[in-house]
Amino acid sequence: MRPQVTTALAPSSTLSAADRCDRCGAQAYVRVTLTSGGELLFCAHHGREHADKLRNIAITIHDETGKLEAAPAESVPAEGDR
Secondary structure, three states: OOOOOOOOOOOOOOOOOOOEOOOOOOEOOEEEEEOOOOEEEEOHHHHHHOHHHHHHHEEEEEEOOOHHHHOOOOOOOOHHHO
């Protein structure tokens, strides 16, 4: 009989511009902690693409894709519009 083991997970840190998608190298907005103990990082596109499969193998999914909509980029008039 195996002894029961409990583990505590440290809170996920915020993703930064240095965190890159494991699939394509773009900036990561999704961190997946796997049941096996590993971690995967995905851009918003690949996070959405693989979301269903990831839910089956993840302990946690830390999703910061809301950052993409939170602060709209300032528009700059085109050269001919000035």
